[in-house]
Amino acid sequence: MELSCKSEYALLALIELAAHHAKGEPLQIRQIASQQNIPDRYLEQLLATLRRGGLVRSQRGAKGGYLLAREPWKITLLEALECIEGTNGQKAPASDRPHTVESEIVRDIWQEVRDRAQAVLQKYTLQDLKEQRDARHQVNIMYYI
Amino acid sequence: MELSCKSEYALLALIELAAHHAKGEPLQIRQIASQQNIPDRYLEQLLATLRRGGLVRSQRGAKGGYLLAREPWKITLLEALECIEGTNGQKAPASDRPHTVESEIVRDIWQEVRDRAQAVLQKYTLQDLKEQRDARHQVNIMYYI
Protein backbone atom coordinates (compact mmCIF):
# COMPACT_ATOMS: atom_id res chain seq x y z
CA MET A 1 0.00 0.00 0.00
CA GLU A 2 1.26 3.41 -0.94
CA LEU A 3 -0.29 5.86 1.52
CA SER A 4 0.95 8.63 -0.75
CA CYS A 5 -0.31 12.14 -1.22
CA LYS A 6 -2.15 10.91 -4.28
CA SER A 7 -4.07 8.33 -2.24
CA GLU A 8 -4.94 10.90 0.37
CA TYR A 9 -6.36 13.23 -2.26
CA ALA A 10 -8.49 10.44 -3.66
CA LEU A 11 -9.92 9.52 -0.29
CA LEU A 12 -10.63 13.15 0.59
CA ALA A 13 -12.54 13.51 -2.65
CA LEU A 14 -14.49 10.33 -1.99
CA ILE A 15 -15.39 11.53 1.50
CA GLU A 16 -16.73 14.77 0.03
CA LEU A 17 -18.75 12.82 -2.50
CA ALA A 18 -20.07 10.52 0.21
CA ALA A 19 -21.08 13.49 2.34
CA HIS A 20 -22.86 15.04 -0.62
CA HIS A 21 -24.36 11.77 -1.81
CA ALA A 22 -27.76 12.11 -0.13
CA LYS A 23 -28.60 15.19 -2.20
CA GLY A 24 -28.40 13.19 -5.41
CA GLU A 25 -26.85 16.02 -7.39
CA PRO A 26 -23.31 16.05 -8.78
CA LEU A 27 -20.39 17.75 -7.06
CA GLN A 28 -17.81 19.66 -9.10
CA ILE A 29 -14.06 19.19 -9.06
CA ARG A 30 -13.64 22.84 -8.11
CA GLN A 31 -15.82 22.44 -5.04
CA ILE A 32 -13.90 19.42 -3.79
CA ALA A 33 -10.54 20.95 -4.61
CA SER A 34 -11.21 24.18 -2.76
CA GLN A 35 -12.75 22.43 0.25
CA GLN A 36 -9.77 20.13 0.65
CA ASN A 37 -6.95 22.33 -0.69
CA ILE A 38 -6.13 20.02 -3.57
CA PRO A 39 -4.77 21.32 -6.91
CA ASP A 40 -7.80 20.98 -9.11
CA ARG A 41 -6.08 19.91 -12.32
CA TYR A 42 -4.42 17.08 -10.44
CA LEU A 43 -7.61 16.05 -8.73
CA GLU A 44 -9.21 15.88 -12.15
CA GLN A 45 -6.83 13.09 -13.13
CA LEU A 46 -7.51 11.15 -9.96
CA LEU A 47 -11.26 11.39 -10.42
CA ALA A 48 -10.83 10.18 -14.00
CA THR A 49 -9.02 7.14 -12.64
CA LEU A 50 -11.75 6.52 -10.10
CA ARG A 51 -14.32 6.80 -12.88
CA ARG A 52 -12.52 4.29 -15.06
CA GLY A 53 -12.35 2.05 -12.00
CA GLY A 54 -16.12 2.25 -11.64
CA LEU A 55 -16.13 3.93 -8.24
CA VAL A 56 -17.60 7.27 -9.33
CA ARG A 57 -19.55 8.44 -12.33
CA SER A 58 -19.54 11.82 -14.01
CA GLN A 59 -22.06 14.19 -15.46
CA ARG A 60 -20.71 16.33 -18.28
CA GLY A 61 -21.68 19.84 -19.28
CA ALA A 62 -23.08 22.70 -17.24
CA LYS A 63 -24.26 21.75 -13.75
CA GLY A 64 -22.21 18.60 -14.16
CA GLY A 65 -19.75 17.02 -11.76
CA TYR A 66 -19.13 13.73 -10.05
CA LEU A 67 -21.25 11.30 -8.02
CA LEU A 68 -20.48 8.04 -6.29
CA ALA A 69 -21.25 5.12 -8.57
CA ARG A 70 -22.51 3.06 -5.61
CA GLU A 71 -23.86 3.61 -2.13
CA PRO A 72 -21.12 4.79 0.23
CA TRP A 73 -21.38 1.70 2.43
CA LYS A 74 -20.61 -0.47 -0.60
CA ILE A 75 -17.22 1.11 -1.28
CA THR A 76 -14.30 0.02 0.89
CA LEU A 77 -11.08 1.94 1.26
CA LEU A 78 -9.22 -1.05 -0.10
CA GLU A 79 -11.16 -0.80 -3.33
CA ALA A 80 -10.53 2.89 -3.58
CA LEU A 81 -6.79 2.60 -3.00
CA GLU A 82 -6.35 -0.37 -5.31
CA CYS A 83 -8.11 1.61 -7.99
CA ILE A 84 -6.07 4.75 -7.55
CA GLU A 85 -2.64 3.24 -7.31
CA GLY A 86 -3.16 -0.28 -8.57
CA THR A 87 -2.20 0.36 -12.17
CA ASN A 88 1.52 0.02 -11.54
CA GLY A 89 1.96 -3.66 -12.31
CA GLN A 90 4.74 -4.94 -10.10
CA LYS A 91 4.69 -3.46 -6.65
CA ALA A 92 6.16 -6.74 -5.47
CA PRO A 93 9.82 -7.24 -6.31
CA ALA A 94 10.18 -9.04 -9.62
CA SER A 95 9.46 -12.71 -9.11
CA ASP A 96 11.44 -13.55 -12.26
CA ARG A 97 14.61 -13.65 -10.21
CA PRO A 98 15.61 -17.22 -9.35
CA HIS A 99 14.07 -17.81 -5.95
CA THR A 100 15.78 -19.52 -3.08
CA VAL A 101 14.40 -21.00 0.11
CA GLU A 102 15.32 -17.73 1.80
CA SER A 103 13.55 -15.56 -0.76
CA GLU A 104 10.36 -17.57 -0.24
CA ILE A 105 10.53 -16.91 3.48
CA VAL A 106 10.82 -13.20 2.81
CA ARG A 107 7.96 -13.25 0.31
CA ASP A 108 5.74 -15.01 2.83
CA ILE A 109 6.38 -12.26 5.34
CA TRP A 110 5.79 -9.61 2.70
CA GLN A 111 2.44 -11.29 2.07
CA GLU A 112 1.57 -11.29 5.75
CA VAL A 113 2.30 -7.58 6.00
CA ARG A 114 0.17 -6.84 2.95
CA ASP A 115 -2.65 -8.98 4.30
CA ARG A 116 -2.67 -7.08 7.59
CA ALA A 117 -2.68 -3.73 5.85
CA GLN A 118 -5.45 -4.79 3.51
CA ALA A 119 -7.54 -6.11 6.39
CA VAL A 120 -7.58 -2.64 7.92
CA LEU A 121 -8.53 -1.02 4.63
CA GLN A 122 -11.14 -3.65 3.94
CA LYS A 123 -13.11 -3.00 7.10
CA TYR A 124 -13.73 0.72 6.45
CA THR A 125 -16.26 1.99 3.93
CA LEU A 126 -16.87 5.53 2.74
CA GLN A 127 -19.98 5.51 4.91
CA ASP A 128 -17.79 4.94 7.97
CA LEU A 129 -15.58 7.87 7.05
CA LYS A 130 -18.58 10.08 6.41
CA GLU A 131 -19.97 9.25 9.85
CA GLN A 132 -16.63 10.02 11.47
CA ARG A 133 -16.62 13.26 9.58
CA ASP A 134 -20.09 14.22 10.76
CA ALA A 135 -19.21 13.34 14.33
CA ARG A 136 -16.04 15.42 14.33
CA HIS A 137 -17.70 18.38 12.67
CA GLN A 138 -20.35 18.22 15.37
CA VAL A 139 -17.68 18.32 18.06
CA ASN A 140 -16.14 21.38 16.43
CA ILE A 141 -19.47 23.17 16.45
CA MET A 142 -19.95 22.39 20.15
CA TYR A 143 -16.54 23.84 20.94
CA TYR A 144 -17.45 26.92 18.95
CA ILE A 145 -20.60 27.51 21.07
CA MET B 1 6.75 0.11 4.53
CA GLU B 2 8.35 -0.34 1.18
CA LEU B 3 8.64 -4.07 0.58
CA SER B 4 10.86 -3.26 -2.37
CA CYS B 5 13.51 -5.31 -4.07
CA LYS B 6 16.07 -3.41 -2.03
CA SER B 7 14.45 -4.49 1.23
CA GLU B 8 14.31 -8.08 0.07
CA TYR B 9 18.02 -8.05 -0.72
CA ALA B 10 18.81 -6.68 2.71
CA LEU B 11 16.77 -9.33 4.50
CA LEU B 12 18.26 -12.11 2.40
CA ALA B 13 21.73 -10.92 3.33
CA LEU B 14 20.79 -10.75 6.98
CA ILE B 15 19.40 -14.28 6.89
CA GLU B 16 22.67 -15.50 5.41
CA LEU B 17 24.60 -13.71 8.11
CA ALA B 18 22.33 -15.14 10.79
CA ALA B 19 22.78 -18.64 9.43
CA HIS B 20 26.53 -18.18 9.40
CA HIS B 21 26.63 -16.42 12.75
CA ALA B 22 27.43 -19.45 14.92
CA LYS B 23 30.79 -19.95 13.18
CA GLY B 24 31.95 -16.55 14.34
CA GLU B 25 33.89 -15.82 11.18
CA PRO B 26 32.97 -13.09 8.66
CA LEU B 27 31.00 -13.75 5.48
CA GLN B 28 31.96 -11.99 2.23
CA ILE B 29 29.71 -9.95 0.01
CA ARG B 30 30.54 -12.25 -2.89
CA GLN B 31 29.36 -15.30 -0.98
CA ILE B 32 26.05 -13.74 -0.06
CA ALA B 33 25.53 -12.30 -3.51
CA SER B 34 26.14 -15.56 -5.33
CA GLN B 35 24.03 -17.57 -2.89
CA GLN B 36 21.06 -15.24 -3.26
CA ASN B 37 21.54 -14.03 -6.83
CA ILE B 38 22.01 -10.42 -5.85
CA PRO B 39 24.25 -8.03 -7.87
CA ASP B 40 27.25 -7.75 -5.59
CA ARG B 41 28.06 -4.06 -6.12
CA TYR B 42 24.49 -3.19 -5.15
CA LEU B 43 24.54 -5.47 -2.13
CA GLU B 44 27.71 -3.71 -1.04
CA GLN B 45 25.81 -0.46 -0.71
CA LEU B 46 23.04 -2.07 1.27
CA LEU B 47 25.48 -3.69 3.67
CA ALA B 48 27.18 -0.32 4.12
CA THR B 49 23.81 1.12 5.12
CA LEU B 50 23.21 -1.73 7.55
CA ARG B 51 26.67 -1.15 9.02
CA ARG B 52 26.05 2.55 9.50
CA GLY B 53 22.75 1.58 11.13
CA GLY B 54 24.60 -0.61 13.60
CA LEU B 55 23.03 -3.89 12.51
CA VAL B 56 26.15 -5.49 11.07
CA ARG B 57 29.86 -4.91 11.45
CA SER B 58 32.63 -5.42 8.93
CA GLN B 59 36.11 -6.81 8.91
CA ARG B 60 38.37 -5.24 6.33
CA GLY B 61 41.26 -6.78 4.44
CA ALA B 62 41.92 -10.35 3.40
CA LYS B 63 39.62 -12.92 5.04
CA GLY B 64 37.37 -10.03 5.86
CA GLY B 65 33.63 -9.74 5.41
CA TYR B 66 30.52 -9.00 7.44
CA LEU B 67 29.09 -10.23 10.72
CA LEU B 68 25.93 -9.46 12.62
CA ALA B 69 26.57 -6.75 15.18
CA ARG B 70 24.17 -8.41 17.64
CA GLU B 71 22.70 -11.82 18.31
CA PRO B 72 20.15 -12.76 15.65
CA TRP B 73 17.29 -12.90 18.16
CA LYS B 74 17.97 -9.28 19.08
CA ILE B 75 17.38 -7.93 15.56
CA THR B 76 13.80 -7.52 14.43
CA LEU B 77 12.71 -7.18 10.83
CA LEU B 78 11.25 -3.79 11.65
CA GLU B 79 14.67 -2.54 12.70
CA ALA B 80 16.27 -3.94 9.58
CA LEU B 81 13.72 -2.38 7.23
CA GLU B 82 13.70 0.97 8.98
CA CYS B 83 17.47 1.02 8.68
CA ILE B 84 17.54 0.11 5.01
CA GLU B 85 14.82 2.42 3.80
CA GLY B 86 14.25 4.68 6.73
CA THR B 87 16.41 7.59 5.67
CA ASN B 88 13.56 9.15 3.75
CA GLY B 89 12.02 10.90 6.71
CA GLN B 90 8.40 11.44 5.83
CA LYS B 91 6.80 8.54 4.07
CA ALA B 92 3.54 10.20 5.07
CA PRO B 93 2.33 12.93 2.70
CA ALA B 94 3.54 16.36 3.71
CA SER B 95 1.71 17.52 6.78
CA ASP B 96 2.42 21.13 5.89
CA ARG B 97 -0.73 21.26 3.79
CA PRO B 98 -3.60 22.94 5.63
CA HIS B 99 -5.41 20.07 7.29
CA THR B 100 -9.15 19.64 7.41
CA VAL B 101 -11.33 17.43 9.55
CA GLU B 102 -11.38 15.01 6.64
CA SER B 103 -7.63 14.92 6.23
CA GLU B 104 -7.25 14.05 9.89
CA ILE B 105 -9.57 11.11 9.46
CA VAL B 106 -7.46 9.87 6.58
CA ARG B 107 -4.22 10.36 8.52
CA ASP B 108 -5.64 8.35 11.42
CA ILE B 109 -6.37 5.46 9.10
CA TRP B 110 -2.93 5.76 7.53
CA GLN B 111 -1.50 5.45 11.02
CA GLU B 112 -3.58 2.39 11.78
CA VAL B 113 -2.34 0.70 8.62
CA ARG B 114 1.27 1.51 9.44
CA ASP B 115 0.84 0.24 13.00
CA ARG B 116 -0.52 -3.07 11.77
CA ALA B 117 2.29 -3.51 9.29
CA GLN B 118 4.91 -2.65 11.89
CA ALA B 119 3.40 -5.06 14.40
CA VAL B 120 4.01 -7.91 11.98
CA LEU B 121 7.58 -6.86 11.34
CA GLN B 122 8.22 -6.30 15.02
CA LYS B 123 7.39 -9.84 16.02
CA TYR B 124 9.93 -11.55 13.74
CA THR B 125 13.64 -11.63 14.48
CA LEU B 126 16.48 -12.85 12.30
CA GLN B 127 16.61 -15.91 14.53
CA ASP B 128 13.02 -16.73 13.54
CA LEU B 129 13.90 -16.47 9.87
CA LYS B 130 16.99 -18.60 10.34
CA GLU B 131 14.93 -21.32 12.01
CA GLN B 132 12.38 -21.23 9.21
CA ARG B 133 15.25 -21.50 6.79
CA ASP B 134 16.74 -24.52 8.53
CA ALA B 135 13.33 -26.20 8.68
CA ARG B 136 12.65 -25.69 4.99
CA HIS B 137 16.10 -26.81 3.96
CA GLN B 138 15.56 -29.94 5.99
CA VAL B 139 12.29 -30.62 4.16
CA ASN B 140 14.09 -30.23 0.83
CA ILE B 141 16.71 -32.77 1.86
CA MET B 142 14.04 -35.26 2.87
CA TYR B 143 12.37 -34.90 -0.52
CA TYR B 144 15.71 -35.49 -2.14
CA ILE B 145 16.16 -38.80 -0.31
Place this chain on the structure above:
DNA sequence: ACCAAACCCCACTGGAGAACCGGGGTATAA
Protein backbone atom coordinates in the same frame (compact mmCIF):
# COMPACT_ATOMS: atom_id res chain seq x y z
C1' DA C 1 -28.60 29.21 -31.61
C1' DC C 2 -25.39 30.57 -28.47
C1' DC C 3 -22.64 30.68 -24.40
C1' DA C 4 -20.46 29.33 -20.45
C1' DA C 5 -19.84 25.71 -17.29
C1' DA C 6 -18.01 21.53 -16.61
C1' DC C 7 -15.80 17.28 -17.84
C1' DC C 8 -12.24 14.84 -21.18
C1' DC C 9 -7.77 13.73 -23.16
C1' DC C 10 -3.02 14.30 -24.05
C1' DA C 11 1.43 15.95 -23.27
C1' DC C 12 5.12 17.87 -20.59
C1' DT C 13 7.97 19.17 -16.51
C1' DG C 14 10.91 18.72 -12.27
C1' DG C 15 12.27 16.02 -8.67
C1' DA C 16 13.04 11.71 -6.07
C1' DG C 17 14.13 7.17 -5.53
C1' DA C 18 15.27 2.28 -7.25
C1' DA C 19 18.56 -0.52 -9.18
C1' DC C 20 22.23 -0.79 -10.81
C1' DC C 21 27.76 -0.10 -12.86
C1' DG C 22 32.52 1.49 -12.37
C1' DG C 23 36.90 3.51 -10.60
C1' DG C 24 40.07 4.22 -7.42
C1' DG C 25 41.48 4.11 -2.30
C1' DT C 26 42.54 1.59 2.10
C1' DA C 27 43.15 -1.93 5.61
C1' DT C 28 44.82 -6.59 6.62
C1' DA C 29 46.24 -11.56 6.70
C1' DA C 30 49.54 -14.62 4.76
Place this chain on the structure above:
DNA sequence: TTATACCCCGGTTCTCCAGTGGGGTTTGGT
Protein backbone atom coordinates in the same frame (compact mmCIF):
# COMPACT_ATOMS: atom_id res chain seq x y z
C1' DT D 1 54.77 -7.27 -0.42
C1' DT D 2 50.72 -8.74 -2.37
C1' DA D 3 46.23 -10.40 -3.08
C1' DT D 4 41.94 -9.90 -0.80
C1' DA D 5 38.25 -7.68 0.73
C1' DC D 6 35.88 -3.62 2.32
C1' DC D 7 35.24 1.72 1.52
C1' DC D 8 33.75 5.91 -0.82
C1' DC D 9 32.21 8.60 -4.50
C1' DG D 10 30.19 9.33 -8.72
C1' DG D 11 27.25 8.51 -12.75
C1' DT D 12 23.26 6.15 -15.45
C1' DT D 13 18.70 4.62 -16.67
C1' DC D 14 14.14 4.01 -15.44
C1' DT D 15 9.78 4.70 -13.23
C1' DC D 16 6.61 7.18 -10.53
C1' DC D 17 4.75 11.31 -8.11
C1' DA D 18 2.93 15.75 -8.18
C1' DG D 19 1.77 18.95 -10.60
C1' DT D 20 0.77 22.45 -14.98
C1' DG D 21 -1.04 23.53 -19.47
C1' DG D 22 -3.63 23.36 -23.94
C1' DG D 23 -7.25 22.27 -26.58
C1' DG D 24 -11.64 19.48 -27.33
C1' DT D 25 -16.49 17.97 -26.22
C1' DT D 26 -20.87 17.72 -23.83
C1' DT D 27 -24.71 20.06 -21.77
C1' DG D 28 -28.04 23.28 -19.37
C1' DG D 29 -29.80 27.81 -19.47
C1' DT D 30 -31.13 32.02 -22.03
